[in-house]
Amino acid sequence: MSNIEEIFEKYISSRIFKDREKLLPDYVPRELPHRDNQIRRLATILAPALGGSRPSNVFIYGLTGTGKTAVTKYVLRKLYEKAKKKIEFTYVNCRQNDTSYRVLAELARSIGVRVPFTGLATSEVMKRFLDGLERKARILIVVLDEIDHLVKKHGDDVLYFLTRINEQLSRSRVTIIGITNDLKFMEFLDARVKSSLGEEELVFPPYTATELEDILRKRAEEALHSDVLHGGVIPTVAAIAARQNGDCRLALDLLLKAADIAERMGSPHITLDHVKLAQKEIERNLTIDVIKTMPLHVKLVLAAIYLLEDENYRMVTTGAIYNKYTDITRSLGVEPVTQRRVSDIINELDMLGLINAKVVSMGRYGRTKVISLSASKGSIREGLREDIFLANIL
């Protein structure tokens, strides 16, 4: 048997997986355990759409992996099945589409209006969206997921437009469902947008360890063969995820990775060791992936921080980083960016969770930021090394 056939054969005859897809992040199960309240509330709020009137706007808040997106998609799917034709819905992820233009373009596209991905004025896209909508005579439910990303970067222009859009429509109606994991986000909003978007509010509490266990058990039943899980695995995975704000997506991902590892190692069971390996792999992949896609100077600044930390520099401040960074650019023969820019890059790295930056005042000796690495040194090193250009300086 050839090598490749062996690989495929092994997969088909998997002793671990019954249906691997059931553990993938975008799979929405038939039942969403422990979210009955939220499902009922959202269904109640949206139900008027079936009678042809516009449902209230909804603002949904909950930490990552608490089922916000899954519940929303679940309820909307059911609603759509019931209503047919009269109702339409659109889902836009504002982390992927984090500018006013892109969000509007997505919305326009979803109702069948052709818009180029660049070139037009934003107001022109608004106009086309409005016209397209009016022609269709529908109730459109717009889901803006991770809405905080959009507002923090580009203000609430789009939201303002969307909350007032009904005043300009006579045959169609728009309802907005805003989803965020940042509660403070509401403070950024214009008062009118705030009151309009918050017509109804829905809170998703984190899952408890017991609830996570229950969810994992149900999902494992669908995805894995029986008896492949060693005792302890599910409680451990649940406990790890519970510590991470009850993040269900993390729990499922951890179980999937552990199963993958067990499979790869040819083990007939998933053990706690596989879970541990999976945990490391997740962290590692996450940091390597973000580093890979970073622009050059961001990588160089990260490299500077890495090197300072590596030589146990007493206190890693913005100034120290900038010096190290200019050293690096000089040795590579690259023009350095300004300190102002580096200051922003440090904030970006902080937001990505790769470093920890804290503003501190050292009295007479000024005010600065103290920085430390927060991701594992090894993963950062690996990530930076992916860039051939940087390999030598590490």
Next chain:
DNA sequence: AATCCACAGGAAGTGCTGGGCG
């Protein structure tokens, strides 16, 4: 109590890319 360091971080603008539209 006043000073003053070492930056923080806001505002506005530049130059470039990759596209409109008429």
Next chain:
DNA sequence: CGCCCAGCACTTCCTGTGGATT
């Protein structure tokens, strides 16, 4: 063709500030 648009990475210029030291 010429002029318009948005987005990005970055610059220039700038005002603000916590608190140890003078």
